[in-house]
Every structure is written in structure tokens, then in C-alpha cells.
Amino acid sequence: MTAQIISGTEMARTIRTALASEAARLKADGVEPGLAVILVGDDPASHSYVKGKQKACAEVGIRSFLYTFPAAIDEETLLAKIRELNVDPAVHGILVQLPLPDHICEWSVIETIAPEKDVDGFHPINVGKMMIGQRAFLPCTPHGILVMVQSAGIDIAGKHVVVVGRSNIVGKPVGQLFLREHATVTYTHSKTPDLAAITRQADILIVAVGKARLIGPEHIKPGAVVIDVGVNRLENGKLCGDVDFDAVKEVAGYMTPVPGGVGPMTITMLLHNTIEAARQLAAK
Numbered sequence: 417m418t419a420q421i422i423s424g425t426e427m428a429r430t431i432r433t434a435l436a437s438e439a440a441r442l443k444a445d446g447v448e449p450g451l452a453v454i455l456v457g458d459d460p461a462s463h464s465y466v467k468g469k470q471k472a473c474a475e476v477g478i479r480s481f482l483y484t485f486p487a488a489i490d491e492e493t494l495l496a497k498i499r500e501l502n503v504d505p506a507v508h509g510i511l512v513q514l515p516l517p518d519h520i521c522e523w524s525v526i527e528t529i530a531p532e533k534d535v536d537g538f539h540p541i542n543v544g545k546m547m548i549g550q551r552a553f554l555p556c557t558p559h560g561i562l563v564m565v566q567s568a569g570i571d572i573a574g575k576h577v578v579v580v581g582r583s584n585i586v587g588k589p590v591g592q593l594f595l596r597e598h599a600t601v602t603y604t605h606s607k608t609p610d611l612a613a614i615t616r617q618a619d620i621l622i623v624a625v626g627k628a629r630l631i632g633p634e635h636i637k638p639g640a641v642v643i644d645v646g647v648n649r650l651e652n653g654k655l656c657g658d659v660d661f662d663a664v665k666e667v668a669g670y671m672t673p674v675p676g677g678v679g680p681m682t683i684t685m686l687l688h689n690t691i692e693a694a695r696q697l698a699a700k
């Protein structure tokens with residue numbers, strides 16, 4: 417058996433076409449959706465991600481504003497910029513690219529973003545609303561994963577979802593989103609003994625750790641859905657996921673590739689949230 421590949425690139429293309437017409441409709445009503453991106457420091461990976469986000473914005477008709485700062489910027493200057501963007505009517509979404517330099521407190525930065533412009537879904541207000549099922553901006557990677565699984569026609573209710581990783585931006589919230597869809601959810605992480613014994617019970621396995629090829633065929637129940645969130649840059653410059661793709665595809669039923677899987681869907685959900693933010697702010 418060879419797994420069916422769930423192409424994030426293809427799904428993203430379809431969704432972005434629909435988003436482009438929504439953006440055009442808003443623009444015709446006098447509201448051009450705008451996303452402000454703040455980038456601190458000169459990490460090449462961050463710069464490359466931000467370029468990808470700007471290109472995607474241009475494709476669907478979202479105006480993007482980029483603010484770059486040196487790594488040595490002091491926290492107060494950064495917070496002042498965010499407060500300015502919070503009240504800028506041309507800006508509907510604000511994204512501060514993570515990670516930030518160590519001397520800047522990520523929590524202070526996230527909490528300074530107005531919740532109604534928090535298109536990453538990282539503000540505690542949006543996190544809390546998501547947890548209790550209220551309308552909120554959903555975090556982009558978890559939301560992208562959910563849409564991918566649903567669009568592939570996979571039933572979630574009653575399925576055993578095993579999440580590997582417990583970060584605030586992927587692991588924890590993705591488990592919550594699948595719980596909302598009536599899955600039975602198990603979280604695992606670096607302190608979980610005998611990881612394979614648990615992942616082998618997964619109908620849907622979501623891996624968000626950041627360790628190249630952590631997950632091999634011995635971790636997979638035959639026919640399982642395997643979602644790979646890892647983005648690891650190898651020494652040869654190639655991108656690879658947390659899952660050993662070639663070996664696991666002989667056991668899994670469905671798999672997402674890296675690149676071309678979760679990444680493009682993450683960006684697509686960011687575009688979705690930005691257009692939603694513009695719609696909500698326009699309706700005020």
C-alpha cells in the first residue's frame with residue numbers, strides 16, 4: 417500500500433482563488449484588506465517566510481506593509497509600533513514574526529496586539545475563545561491542518577488523534593481544534609515514554625516537533641492519516657519534515673508532504689483571517 421498524498425499546495429490554490437474574489441468584493445466596497453508584518457533581526461529563515469507571506473498577500477489582493485527592525489531594537493519601540501498599527505485604519509491584521517530576540521518578551525508583544533487585529537490567533541483572548549468554542553481568529557497552522565483533513569474527506573468524529581508536540585502555536589491548539597470536531601485526543605511530547613506505542617494507536621497522527629525524520633514506519637498504524645508540520649532545513653539546504661516520508665508512505669493511508677503540505681495552508685489561513693478582520697472592522 418502507498419499513502420495518498422494530501423497536497424497543501426493544491427488545496428491552498430483553490431482556497432486562495434475564493435479569497436481573491438472576497439478581497440475584490442471588499443475592495444469594491446471601499447475596504448482594501450491590509451496586513452502589517454513586523455520582522456525583527458536578520459534570521460534568513462524568518463526573512464524567507466515573510467517574503468512568502470507578502471507574495472501570497474499580493475496574489476489575493478491584500479495590501480501588505482512590512483516593518484523591519486534591527487535585532488537590537490528595544491521592546492518599548494516595538495510595542496509603540498504595534499500600538500500605532502492597532503489604530504491604523506489601513507491595517508486589518510498585524511503579525512509579528514516569531515521567534516523574537518531574547519531580550520524582547522514575546523508575551524508582552526502578543527498582548528499588545530489588538531485582539532481584533534490578531535490574525536495569528538496568538539492573543540490570550542483569541543486562545544481563550546477558541547478553547548471555549550467562541551468565534552475567534554484561529555491559529556493558522558492548526559486551522560490549516562483541520563481544513564486539509566476535512567477537505568481530504570476524512571471523518572474526524574470518534575477518531576483517535578495523537579499529537580506529537582505541545583507548543584502554544586501548533587501542538588496545543590491543534591489538539592483543541594480536533595477535540596471540537598469530536599475526536600479523542602492524546603498529547604505526547606519529549607517526556608513521553610515509548611512514543612511509538614501511543615502513536616501506533618493514532619487514526620490521525622499530527623507531528624509538530626521540529627526534529628527531522630523523528631517519525632518512522634514503526635510509529636504508524638497501517639492506513640493512518642499522517643500530518644507533518646515539521647520544517648527542518650537539512651545541511652544540503654533541502655527542507656524536510658518530522659516524518660520519514662519515503663518509509664512512512666508505505667504504511668500510512670494519507671500523508672502530507674514537506675514542502676507543499678501544511679506550510680502553504682498555514683499562509684492561506686493567514687490570508688483568510690486578514691480578510692475576515694477587514695470585513696469585521698469594515699462592518700463597525
Ligand SMILES: Nc1nc(=O)c2c([nH]1)NC[C@@H]1CN(c3ccc(C(=O)N[C@@H](CCC(=O)O)C(=O)O)cc3)C=[N+]21
Binds near residue numbers: 514647676679
Ligand atoms: N507570528 C508568526 N506567525 C507564523 O505563522 C509563523 C511565525 N511567526 N514564525 C515562523 C513560523 C513558520 N511558518 C511557516 C509558514 C509557511 C511555510 C511554508 O509555506 N513553507 C513552504 C516551503 C517554503 C520554503 O521552501 O522555504 C512549504 O512548506 O511548502 C513555512 C513556515 C509560519 N510561522
